[in-house]
Amino acid sequence: MVEAASGAAGRPRFIVAALGITQIISWGSLYYAFSLVIHALASATQASNATTVGAFSVALLAAGVASAPVGAWIDRHGGRWIMAGGSVLGGALLIALPWVHSVAQLYLVWAGLGVAMAATLYDPAFAVLGQLFREHQRRAITTLTLFGGFASTVFWPLTQALIDHHGWQMALMVLGGLNLLVNAPVHAMLLPSRQAPPRDDSPKPPQPARPSGLRGIWRDPAFYGLCAxxxxxxxxxxxxxxxxxxxxxxxxxxxxxxxxxxxxxxxMQVLGRSIELVFLSKVHPSRIGVLAMWLLPASLVLLAVAGAQWAPLVLFALLYGCGNGVMTIVRGAIPAELYGREHYGAVNGAMATPVLLAKAAGPLAAAMALWLWPDPRDLLLLLALAGTVSAALFGYTVRRRAVLAAA
Structure with a gap:
């Protein structure tokens, strides 16, 4: 049983389940639906598909810029109104999206949708869970990501069915309505305003030394190693x-x-998160992160040599999906493990900023690599090399910090 703070005592599972439903809707409507309306938006704005895809990159850039301020706001004021407001903003802009007629309007709307993403997707929800739960924030995060893992499974076919039967404009208006009529009320009625972190006087094993205050965290080299x-x-x-x-x-x-x-x-992402919940919940997130990080380059090397053989391709999907699924949990749990929960929202939001910027830049970087080296195996090996650097840096950072904390 997940333990919650006083305001949520007796209903923690209900709150996580309710947030899980809003995560499915937020991810499904604000993030995954875009791929199904690219061509329609390109036609409406008389733009190329590449220009239209650029609007989504702008949304991710806006989300990256807004993540740290959103996290800091949640630390001070709680998640109720920022997440409810994000749902209202996202819903209104989805309803407005069918009426854009120029590239400038398209980019402006998607910039606003990026701000809505920053206020409604995983990072603000993780910060809210950090304020609600005592010992088991990580378990709550894992449970929440299990819900979110079904967003594409639910919303890709749902959105496509709406497009097929009612047109893309009506599909977007329905998606906007779900944000306004489901997400916004749930966030406004169920999420708490800011409350002091709950006291827990039960005996605990010795904890590693942590930087004190935000200023100490910003001066900690491990913070930047983890961000990188x-x-x-x-x-x-x-x-x-x-x-x-x-x-x-x-x-x-x-x-x-x-x-x-x-x-x-x-x-496979859901499988990885389920394994973490059932078998690895007592293992430190940093140790799980080392394993998950190394699954990425291993899977890419396997894909590079797999050709069209089904067995290695299925193994690739297993390693790649499990690694990606678990990394969402690790990134949500690491700030609390290393820096505590007092400034969780600000720290998690600051870590999310470069991550979201990288998500915006990743497809373009890969396209440029393919232009320079047309052989797709070269791209896979280049990405595997980047994944190796990332895994090695993560492992070095967490080991180095553990050594310094024990000194």
């Missing part, structure tokens, strides 16, 4: 998310077979 490793890791995953299907086809798979391999990754 998370950022490179996110850049690789982002590059692969856009180019995976085309890379699979260049290795000899048909479009449908490539789609099947890609479809395996979502369930």
């Amino acid at each position: 490793s998370f950022t490179v890791n996110a850049l690789v995953f982002s590059a692969m998310s856009v180019h995976l299907l085309s890379l699979l086809q260049t290795q000899g798979l048909s479009a449908s077979h490539a789609a099947w391999v890609g479809a395996l990754i979502g369930p």
